[in-house]
Amino acid sequence: MTDPNSNLIRYEGLLTSEVRVQLADLLMAIALTNLGSRGDLKKLFGVAVELLDNAQRYCSAGSVSFQWRIQGSELVIEISNLADKADADRLLAIVSSIQSMTAEQIAEAFKQQLQDPAFGEKGGAGLGMLQIARKVGNRITAAVSPESDGAYRCTSQVTTQLRA
């Protein structure tokens, strides 16, 4: 039985390619052990992978903070990293836009973005946040705060209901 409020995983440090792979492996193992009967594992794993991909792609410096925690009947996935202003602004814009969308609008925006053959400068497909919203709905938040060195601390949080 899982504690009704517990941290399943918390990582703080550099998000290297190797760490990303190890975190992905660990997340699948944690999901299987702790959430097997309470959620769609592939969806939850997918949300975490998209957030890690974004953090790695747009992290401008320093370490990343990542956690999965259970709050009552919900799973909260949170990631925080430093980014430059343009990427921080882009994150806020996409999340703000998704928050106001219905499921149908999210699906439509996803299809439009999928049909755009271009990848971004940093190799992104522009689909990550929309993919998350497709999987778990639009309970996504993003917060941005300036740091002293000119970078911006970006924190994204995704909340999804677990099955009883």
Next chain:
Amino acid sequence: MHTLHIPATRTTPEVHFQPETGHCTLTGVSIPEHAQEFYQPVIQWLDTFLAYSRRPVTLRIALTYFNSSSLKALYILLGRARQAQLMGSTVRIIWVVEEDDEFMLESSAYFAELLGVKMDIEMLGEGGAGERRAV
């Protein structure tokens, strides 16, 4: 034309494209950091093969999971296959889905809708046995 074989890693699928049979398979997980870089030679190989060979192609995609940038790369790959179909080439696409995998089924539906591409869905049961249907 050479065989394209890229062994699987923890983040990329095994790629095995064989010119002598026209059998092309992608197998495993696809969560590379740079999907565009990974899939570029795969798309290029298929383009070249379709341009110079009249041999029918079977493209079998058996991925257990992929990230969104891989999804876009797969969209581009399947778009090329669709173009070839429209130009008269025989390109059969088999999309392998594990039982109850809504994500993979939904993805195939997106491809079918957006590209107009026909795919045979191969459903894998627990024992790995396949059952096929067309979309």
